[in-house]
Structures are given as C-alpha cells and as structure tokens.
Amino acid sequence: MTIAHHPSDELLTAFAAGTLDLGQHVAVATHLTGCPHCRRVVHAMEHVGGTVLSDLPATPMSPGAFAAIEAQLDGLASAVATGARKVVAGFDDVPGLPPFVRDYPSSSWQWIAPKVHLRPVRLPDASATRVFLLKSQPGTRMIEHTHSGFEMTCVLSGSFVHAGGRFGPGDFDFGDGSTDHEVMIDSAEACICLVAMQGKLKLNGILGRLLQPLIRM
Ligand SMILES: [Zn+2]
Incomplete structure (x- = not known):
C-alpha cells in the first residue's frame, strides 16, 4: 500500500495533544493504523512535547498523558502487525476497516x-x-x-x-x-x-x- 496523502502536521499535532474530538480522532487514528510514516511523526511529536514540558518548571500535567498516547499507538501498531481483529457481525464486509472501528x-x-x-x-x-x-x-x-x-x-x-x-x-x-x-x-x-x-x-x-x-x- 503506497500512501501519498497524509493528515497535515497541525492535525497530527492535535491528535498527539489529545485535542481532537472523538469523530476527528477516529479518522486520524484510522489513517495512523495503516501509515507507519505518520505514526513515526506522532511519536516524534510526543517526545518533542515531553522535552518542552520538562523545561517548563510549573506546568503540571497528567502523569500518564504521554504514556497513554504511546500505549494507544502501540496498540494500533500491534493490531496491524498481528492482524488482530475482533469479529463483529455487520462490519465484516468492509475491507480495510481498522479493528478498533469494528468494535463499534x-x-x-x-x-x-x-x-x-x-x-x-x-x-x-x-x-x-x-x-x-x-x-x-x-x-x-x-x-x-x-x-x-x-x-x-x-x-x-x-x-x-x-x-x-x-x-x-x-x-x-x-x-x-x-x-x-x-x-x-x-x-x-x-x-x-x-x-x-x-x-x-x-x-x-x-x-x-x-x-x-x-x-x-
Ligand atoms: Zn500518513
């Protein structure tokens, strides 16, 4: 699968920061499921974000925020790698649908x-x-x-x-x-x-x- 069109950096940044609403999040996550390039970009943004935040002395943030995003991306990547798929009757006829959408x-x-x-x-x-x-x-x-x-x-x-x-x-x-x-x-x-x-x-x-x-x- 050759992917030529990706979400903008602004969208990927918003995804990494957790500021997209649920519908937007699902769309970007669907792209990330199939796009190693954008997964790497989001990982890089997390690390940049972590570095910037660590330089700010009095900016408390949820201790698990970045870990949660990491876990989410790792989950997406491993689901792709293993082909893991929860079978839900009704979406089986839709090729290419990510496993997490099949759970809806x-x-x-x-x-x-x-x-x-x-x-x-x-x-x-x-x-x-x-x-x-x-x-x-x-x-x-x-x-x-x-x-x-x-x-x-x-x-x-x-x-x-x-x-x-x-x-x-x-x-x-x-x-x-x-x-x-x-x-x-x-x-x-x-x-x-x-x-x-x-x-x-x-x-x-x-x-x-x-x-x-x-x-x-
Ligand atoms: Zn992409």
Whole structure:
C-alpha cells in the first residue's frame, strides 16, 4: 500500500495533544493504523512535547498523558502487525476497516444517492463530528460540492480522483468550506471510505440545487 496523502502536521499535532474530538480522532487514528510514516511523526511529536514540558518548571500535567498516547499507538501498531481483529457481525464486509472501528456497534448501509450508500459509525460518546462509511460504485461522479464544515476522508478500498489528486487505500483527504470537489470513483471495484464530517454538504450549480433535496446527507 503506497500512501501519498497524509493528515497535515497541525492535525497530527492535535491528535498527539489529545485535542481532537472523538469523530476527528477516529479518522486520524484510522489513517495512523495503516501509515507507519505518520505514526513515526506522532511519536516524534510526543517526545518533542515531553522535552518542552520538562523545561517548563510549573506546568503540571497528567502523569500518564504521554504514556497513554504511546500505549494507544502501540496498540494500533500491534493490531496491524498481528492482524488482530475482533469479529463483529455487520462490519465484516468492509475491507480495510481498522479493528478498533469494528468494535463499534454495527449498522446497515443506507441509500443516499444513486450508486452511493452510507453506513453510520455509532461512536461510544457524543461528538460534534459525525463518522460514517461511504460506499460509491465504480464510475460514480459526485457533482461539484462544498462543505459548511469540514470533511476528513480515509480511503479503505477502491479509489477516487479530484482536483487534488488520486486517493487510494490508506490515503487521507481533508476538505473544508473553501474546497470545491468534483469527485470521480476511478477504481474497478466500489470505493469505501471512512468519513468524519461536521456541517452539511452543499451542492453547487443549478443541477446541484435541483438535486439537493434528493440527497439525504
Ligand atoms: Zn500518513
């Protein structure tokens, strides 16, 4: 698996600092599960953070904070290394889904648009960021759209292209309100992504405004 697109340093820093909300955390952790490069970056940030904190005389912090992140990353890495997987009926048909997401309650695919299905990932705690799986059939072309919030996309299988490049398994895509997307599924098989999203999808143009009431998202 060659990964070409990674989360920004800002996102990885926020992950290491524990300041992401749960939905965002799940998306970045999904990427880290398959990306040794970003796992190394996060480890390095922890050590830098530890050094900086040790130079500050009166800054108390939770004694186990960095250890907890280390343990979390080690858990991700060992789960990948051993192929450990807790089997939960309902997510077995989703290739590339990290083991920790399989532990969440299963759900079923829902139709949201022609050739596109959505499957909610029910997080154990409240989060302002929704997480779901999105499955798009080969050749699906999503018309140009923007977001009122942001969208993090982790490709699990298949691939898509847009103006920002080609995204295959392991790749991470970040879109915010300034991004115009015309996305095309270019793989021979369905493309399944884990998506963390805040805000709503806004379709552009006359066709988009006509279709918006039909898109259940
Ligand atoms: Zn990466």
